[in-house]
Amino acid sequence: MTVLTPVTREQLAALAAEIPAEPPAEPRRSSGQAWRYGLPAQPLDLAQWIEEHGLDVREKQDWRGGKRWIFRICPWNSEHRDRSAYIVQFASGAVAAGCHHNSCHGRDWHALRDLVEPGWRERARSSDRSWEPAAQRAGSEAGSPDRASDGPSDAAERAGESVQLPWSIGIVDGELRWGGRSGNRAYLRHGQLRYTVTPEGEGLRVKVAAGNRGSVEVILDVDPGSPDLDAIASRVAVALEAPVADVRADLAALPEQWVAHPAAAELPPPADPQALTDFAPWVTARLNERATRAAKDVVGETICRWLLERGALVCDGDRGAPYLLADDGGMLALTDNESLSLQAAVSRCGVNPAEPAFDWLYHDLRTTAANEGRRVQVRRFSFSDPATSTVYASCGPRGYVVARPGQKLEWRRNGADDIVFAADAVLPEWDWQAEPLSPLELQAFQPALAAPLEVPDYTPAIQQAFLGVFLAGVIANLRPLPLLALLGNKGGGKSTLGRSIIRIIYGPASGVTPLSDDPRDFWAMAKMRLCFALDNVDAEPPPWLVDALAVVATGGRKQSRKLYTDEELTDKEMRAAVVITSRTAPFARPDVAERILPLTTVEFSDARRRADSEIDREVGEYRSEVFAYLVTAAANMLSWAPQAPGELPARFLDFARLAWAWYAATGQPGGAIPALNAWRAAQALAVGDADPLLRAILEYAPAEGIQHRTATDFVRLLGDVGATLPHLGGGKAIAHRLRELRASLSLAGWELIEEPDKVNKRSFYTLRHCRGDGRSGAML
């Protein structure tokens, strides 16, 4: 392990010193009249200044109550491109600029102005105090001779001038607005100066309050419906005892602050929004802490309308009325609760999705979607329409692919044709234009298959064909499907095949799952996945597993009590296809066994063995090709399936029809019946076939059973009665295998009892017929 050198105090201090310091306040020249009214120095609009001078800065960031801009390239030295140059405006309005490089030491805000705004110093000197508001300037000039005689009456005279107003008191879209729907009242704040405009009889009353100096009230005889703005301005000027032009200049900065005020509730929504983000400034302006229910209604309704018009607010037509939302990013993100996509949409509107106070927006979106949203079919992963032999498979979050027999694949945007794949149930994107390639061509899908000794007809070719049927069935979400059981000793490519199936579906990051102790993990996968693979289900599986597999294999539903409730039941459909790798098939209860598709493997010869990495790479490389093949194959199978003969030799007819269609679609309709016969025979053997010890017991155990033997004696006795067994290892190894076989034996009507002898640290085994067990012998 490397020893890290500590950073020195000096290095830390040097870094800390890079934070710009706030410059001392500009000298206030605020004496005289304007000061009486508390007019503050008007801060420079730095954002506008930056834009006017075309500075190449990254976007504005909030910083300590003020704003911060970082230059892409240092304005003083174009070699400095490492975010070293900055401009900040402090909360007080003071501005600092600089560059952290030593060679730029001493460059500051004034230096920047010198650089990009040459002559600003002269202009500032000539107008003396350009940074000061006009009224303040006027105030401090009060002592000059031409102002000495100015009194209120003189000001009123000036106010009488007809002036064209560039400003407005709360002017929005050219008309004066006062208050919300209820208030008929509007006011503005600007520093300590406050204007209040309220209706008064036939006119409007303007009250001007300035700091703690009292207030001046003016009744304006203007019509509230079409107020004479010039008159308002004039009277305000009179109240301020300041020249109209100066007041006008002061107020020029007001509308921006006005917009942020609750009274701006009447601010119109954006004219032509293209995305939810376009609403954000408007929503922010309307929804400050004093937003009324009415203001919220307007926001909620406007956004919902806009989404509805775009067809982006939708509702699951099959499941009644959950509220589903599609955002505007070209991706339909569906949800029936406050999950990510809904949060994302809300945050795009300028609302913090984590803030409980904004629940009403969720509510508006949901109810509007439920009541008025376009009805769509919400799908998971993929589905098929047997009537038209069409397969629809999702392809990443943005689209899905349509496969019809004999036609090229077509890509559609998610949501097209009222088909929507839920955001949490889409298959990772695949290249739908890839040249189709049968998975059976890939090494991963060629495990070392062998026909079981008892059913030589169940040939590797048949097993491979059924594997193809199963894969097409999985991809097209044709259900119910049998459990794909990969049986056999180690080294036959079982786990590799299981992993490859999952990787074809979910991409290279996924794989097989070890069996968890917690049944909820199983149910979660069965509900949420298209397919999952349980690896190495050996020995004694937990008791719930067999029941769980039976539910999944029969396409059943699972009812359970809702968490934290007493009576509410949830009813979930378990649709996932299941792949299991195992040595002994201990899960194969009769009702499950008839829904098993067993593939029996033997150990690979060294010549055929391939490295896992190579196989995985091949699967990753050809995922799209295989996908394209499987959806096409599934569509073809669907078109053939109706022609399947009514009586097929299988217990599991759904899959038998698919298998028949596969054979028909691949041009060998005659092959299906013998294959299905062989499958049926192999199912019966699924339980015991893979294990030589199990077979020896089933074939050679004496009818009266075996009494009280140690593991080694147990095997020796089997040998004595004629069984040929490979070397099974020592007593411990045999004992382990016996324990693994216990469940399988019980299927065949045998009970294996273990009696531990703790003193001598060994166990005795007794094999006898199960008593009173209805399933005894059902399998064999």
Added chain:
Amino acid sequence: MLHHDRHEILRACQALFAPGQVAELRALDAVTRDWSRLHTVSGYFDDWEKLAAAAAGIRARGIYVTLNPANPALLARANNRLRDMKTGESATGDGDIVGRRWLPVDCDAVRPTGISATDAEHDLALARAHEIRAYLQAKGWPEPLLADSGNGAHLLYRVELPADDGGLVEKALAALAFRFTDALVTVDQKNFNPARIWKLYGTLAAKGDPTPERPHRLSRLVEGA
């Protein structure tokens, strides 16, 4: 499903902690056998093997450790084991820290709270960490530990400072945030208090639900250990 990586946790402990140091392991929103409601689990450790074993067995939204050495007396609260924290029980406070060993820099892509990062966001944060490291290297700073927090990137610079450092760490983080935070990536400037808890590498970053776009990831040390 991803699981915590015990070996990686042990490796992280050996890189982060000095021999004999006492560290608090704290899991937020955890569920244990005894208590199925989301709660906090905490324990004090000076045996990293035990810490790794304990951490690897936790189911929680996030698993953290105190970076800076805690007062060894705290070991008596839960000696090399985990306990469920009940209301009123205290975790390590700033007053319990005996010195600062790390300047922690945390880069995270800007995204809604409570969810895991996409691969693109994750990469952005890592790229920003590399940028910061190069910048500080140019100023003569020593090498840091570089770590993947699962959702973003961490840089850990060794320091030797008292717990009360006069705001030096705070200002240094503020300076980095000033320069390197933008609309895409945030450099967290709030990690300055000495008792700050920090992602334990090797554990799963499990913010929100995993989706194909926003998977849960294993946090890990990338370089420097």
